[in-house]
Amino acid sequence: MVSSFGIRALLSRRCHRLGLGLATRATYSSQPFENDPICELAASNLRFGPGSTAEVGADLKHVLSAERVVVFTDRNVRKLPCMQVLLESLETNGISSVVIYDQVRVEPTDASFQHAIDFLTNTVGTDNYDAVVALGGGSTMDTAKAANLYAAFPPKGGFFDYVNPPVGKGLPVPAISQGSLPPLIAIPTTAGTGSETTGVAIFDDTKTQSKTGIANRRLKPTLGIVDPLNTLTQPREVACYSGLDVLCHAIESYTALYFNKRPKPETPLQRPTYQGSNPISDIWALFALETAAQNLQLAISDPENEDARAKMLMASSAAGMGFGNAGVHLCHGMSYPVASQCKSYTPASGYDTDHPIVPHGLSVFVNAPAVFRFTGVANPERHRTCAQILSGASTAPKSKQVADADVGLWLADELMELAVRLDVPMGLRTFGYTEEDIPSLVQGTLPQHRVTKISPRPVGQAELEDLFADALDE
Template sequence: MTTGYERSVSAPEHEPRPETVWHLQMPQIRCGRDAVEELAFQLADLGIDASDDPHGLVVTDETLVEIGHVDRVTAHLEDAGYDVTVWDGAEREPSIENVDGCIEFVRENEGEAGYDFYVGFGGGSCIDVAKATRAVIANGGQVLDYIAEPTGNGEALTDSGPPLVLLPTTAGTGAEISPVAILSVEEKEIKEGISSNHVRADAALLDPTFTTTLPPDVTGKTAMDALGHAIEGYTTHPFDGLLRASDPESRPVYAGRTELTEMFSEKAIELLSSNVRTAVHNGDDLEAREAMLRGALFGAIAGLTAGASLCHAMAYPVGNRYHTYHGETIAVLTPASTLGYNAASDPERFAEVAEMLGADTDGVGTRAAADLARSEYVRLQQDLNVIPSGLAELADVDEEDVDWLANQTVETQQRLLRCNPRPVTTEDATDIFRDALHNWE
């Protein structure tokens, strides 16, 4: 199967003229040390008054319960007069069945109407379960009703539901501001998303004091996901290089880069690349942790507005088949995809990325400077010493596997490939996967 480049890459229903309008939608954001102490205020600001005896659900995982972070969140809410229940069943790389379990819990305890508010607390997996649960409860039915065809029924969400506040404990996924919940479809070995502005949370609280317990490997791997968002957002299509959506409602959530998203990308790359070494090797450094959390937020604003592209498209088949962590999958694929294959799409822009990552491009031609982005990124990963050297080390992927991975990428990830700045055929994807087997020896 092959695919060609069309200027309508991001808008299936479009007019035959360039887009002229861009749109940015964000949750309310509170960021800083001890931001959790403003959670009750945030809920009240969203209309949830503790005097009305509201009942809320905290969606999280068992690890965060065990280390005491969840108690810190619930204690703050209970001290402010909020009644909360904890569901700690979120799994790593959650499946549709995992979300179904949370939805069933909600309906058994609160009926079809669900809780009065929701709090998603944890890494991207916990947050995506919280987003998907709130959305399905608000709109009725089951998860598959809102997954795109042919896997699901492709129904549109029409209601956002009661307030949802998200508290990330990792600096990586950007799920706290994303309009997408990514879920595994295990029987098909693919990942699908519920994509809608009705999935997006109402508010996000980013508190770096929750991230100091992250071990070095998780710190490094999640940071590579955040850096991927920033670089992909900086190098994808400009919004006015796409065709105009037929109406505002059909404008996609990934709609091309703008001057605003470029500024966020640049700051994200600076913060992440200059602080991740410290955060990995000295995890108690709260200043570095706070910078990482801001960098991840800025990278998400850039990449998850402008559009994630080829690297993320390739990562989903890998993650689903080999059950790898998303962040480390992005890490091993970025050199060959975003910084390798895509560099030919705009060498001048990729040369700028190389400079942001710290490469010395003085006296180097533009195309050669673009290639330095890849080598500088690999140097960063080697310094961290927690990133696999390629797909082979990550999951024992070998030459026999790349054809299947390439086919899955092109056949199931057109939503993301449409955002890529360079056309991708199955043959291209095969070559890129082969290139990603070994990033260094």
């Protein structure tokens, strides 16, 4: 039998290991906390499995009582078999009105978000639909989230009211008592962004030449339908770059500043969506990293490998559950201007665009070796765990030999080896950037407080200049 003292000691040790700070005797003495002692898991509703797309009509009709549905997609995904499956499901279940918006921009901008908002608000009309469905990659899911929010709650001060500070005002989405958002079902067709799980919508802000977004838990889709059949048609580049996004989501959320090292918000409403790493997000991040490390290459080299492809999609959603609460940090923060300021690069194939782009996952991954070489010393154990997972179980003895000071280098080397195996273009110079671009890349990163503030190692202008210089050539 364990005595009550024994249980307390056991609990204390466990809480201490988790960094929850409960190891000392707790009191209700209203001790003022400088840092935030609280973290929150906003869960997401997911259904997973091959063929699950065909169930969407029943969800809309019988669970959500929706008769009139607006489907968001891009012009390429509109032509794919998954769209046929979706439309048949709506028809079979007697959905009486279906409107399709297929103008989603690959890598959306403020203008393309506004176009979708205007379509839903004015062309369809806010009284004329009961639910929204997003079928596509992150670009489509994010556009649908933004359109659904702005059509339901038009901001009084304009588009930037809901946008993350300091680029926008960061006003909270109106409280539930003021009305709910129409339901949104998200059906991802890439194994990458995890947007089906997150309360985040990202766009390229053309004025500041960087990406930013809208982050609020109420933006989370009502349901994510995660169907591995839908990723079968991903071109190689799309599967590869979105898979690298999964890896970075997992590693960044696991190595982000621990939540209780962040300053305590003045009110609970100001607690950021990206709270920093925490014991609950860690579970998702590690599962996602292990699953992606084992399956990414298999899924890319053989799309017919159903098991590997399904596991990559599951890893993508799992990483979303983790980073949707913990956040990501510098790889993503630096990617925003890299994507936005791109003038000349276009992937050889796979991306259906009429504008130059560094695809999202690639724009993130290209910074990753430089970032982890820099952040490794801030939390060697967490970086060591990630390097160990990427390198596989056979290198367990190496893990013990690598000094704390070199763990960031080890993780960067693992990522570079993966880049070679997958034939991923690396080095910002490949995408047309030179030393002369570093000041504007830094300026595009500095306002990304949502992600830079949870970097495990603080960054300002000087550190970012060094990081971009390091990322120029790999």
